[in-house]
C-alpha cells in the first residue's frame with residue numbers, strides 16, 4: 481500500500497490503519513485534541529480512513545487557505561451523515577445541503593432576509609431590551625451565586641426567538657409561554673445531545689444494517705417533535721387569507737410566509753421549519769458558550785477584567801449602557817473576544833466538508849468524496865504560530881479590525897460556507913459582555929480558579945458550569961435604577 485500511495489501522490493497517513501475500521505480508533509474525545517496530537521507528529525495535512533470514509537485532516541493556515549480559496553467550491557459539499565439525513569431533512573437544510581441551487585437559495589434567504597445588517601438593525605431594540613432585562617435579573621441576584629450560562633442561554637434564545645417569531649419564552653410571567661418555552665428547550669437540548677453522539681454507523685454502514693438503529697429512532701422522534709412544534713408556530717403566525725398586511729416590522733417567519741404567498745412551491749412550510757431549526761441550532765449554543773468561556777477567562781485574570789472595565793468607563797462612562805455601535809471604539813473588549821475565540825473556540829473542528837471533485841492540496845492529490853476536517857483548534861494552539869500559546873493575552877490582537885487574522889484566527893470559517901451569523905454573534909457577544917462588565921464587579925466564588933476543562937461536545941462547552949458572584953457597581957446605581965422592571 482505504501483508504494484501504491486506514493487505513486488498516486490496521496491497525502492501522508494498514520495500507521496497503523498486497522499482493517500475495516502481504519503483510523504477510527506483516533507476518534508477519542510476531545511477529538512480536536514487527539515487529532516492535534518496526531519497532526520503535530522505526522523504533519524499538518526493527513527489522509528486518514530475512518531471506516532468507509534476517506535478523511536483529510538488539515539491543521540495549518542496555508543493548507544486551510546488552499547481548501548477555502550482555490551478549492552472552495554470543490555469542498556463546499558457536506559458529508560452524508562445520519563444526522564443530516566434526518567434532522568437536515570434528507571440533506572436539504574441550509575447546514576446539511578451540499579453545494580448547488582437549493583443551498584444557494586437558502587443561503588441567500590438567510591443572509592439577506594434574516595441575518596443582513598439591515599435586518600439586524602431592524603431588530604436592534606430587541607437585543608437592547610433583552611440585555612437590560614438580563615442586567616435587571618443580575619441586580620436581583622447580586623447576593624447569591626450566579627450560574628451565568630443559564631441566564632446567557634435564555635438571553636440568546638429570547639433574542640433569536642423574538643426575531644424569528646416574536647415570542648419571548650424565558651423570564652416572563654406568562655404561564656402558557658413558559659410551558660411552550662420548556663417544550664422548545666427540550667427539543668433544542670436533545671438536538672445537541674444527539675448531534676454530539678458519535679455515530680459509528682456513519683463510518684461503518686454495516687453496523688446500521690445489523691440493527692444499530694437506536695440513534696436513528698431517536699433522531700426521527702426528535703424531528704417529529706420539532707416539526708409539530710414549529711408547525712404550531714407557523715400556524716399561529718399565518719394570516720387568514722385576504723388579511724391586509726399593516727406596515728410593521730415582520731418577524732422571520734412572517735416574512736417567509738409572505739414570500740410563500742407569491743412562491744408557494746419554494747417557500748413551503750417544511751422549508752420554513754427547517755430554516756428556523758437551523759438558525760436556532762447554529763446560533764444559540766455557539767454564542768452562549770463563547771460568552772461563558774470569556775467570563776471564565778476574565779474571572780481567572782482579574783487584571784484583564786479591570787482593564788476592560790476601565791476602557792468601558794473611559795469610552796462610555798456611566799450615563800448609558802454599552803451599545804453594539806460602541807464596539808469599534810472598544811478595542812480591548814474586541815481583543816478579549818478574539819482571544820476567547822482563539823483559546824476556546826465553540827466549534828473547534830469548524831463543520832465537516834466533503835470534496836465533489838479530485839483536487840490538489842499542498843502538492844498532494846486528494847480524491848473526490850473525501851471528507852474534510854479543518855482542525856482550527858490545532859491552528860489556534862500551534863506554538864509555531866503564537867507566542868506564549870496557552871496564555872490568555874488579549875493584547876496580542878491589538879490592531880486587528882475584525883475576528884479574522886488570515887487563516888490563523890478563523891473562528892467563523894471562511895469561503896462560501898463560512899458562518900452567515902457572524903454579524904449577529906459579534907453584536908450579541910460584544911454588547912452582552914460589555915454591559916455586564918460595565919454594570920457589575922465580578923468575582924470568583926473562592927480563591928480557587930474557575931475550572932477550564934473542556935466538555936466533550938461538538939459545540940465545545942465548559943465541562944462544568946461557571947458559577948460566580950456579581951455586585952452592582954456604585955457608580956452605576958443611577959443607571960441601574962432606571963432599567964425596566966418587566
Ligand code: HEM
Nearest residue numbers: 574575762763766767770830831892893897898899901905
Ligand atoms: C460564537 C458564535 C458562532 C461561531 C463561533 C460560529 C461558527 C461557525 C462555523 C465555524 C461554521 C461552519 C462553517 C463551515 O462550514 O466551514 C458555522 C456555520 C453556520 N453558522 Fe455559525 N457561528 C456562530 C454563531 C452563529 C449565529 C448567531 C448564527 C445564526 C443565527 C449562525 C448560523 C450559521 C449557519 C446557518 C451555518 C451554516 C452555513 C452553511 O452551511 O452554509 N452561526 N458557524
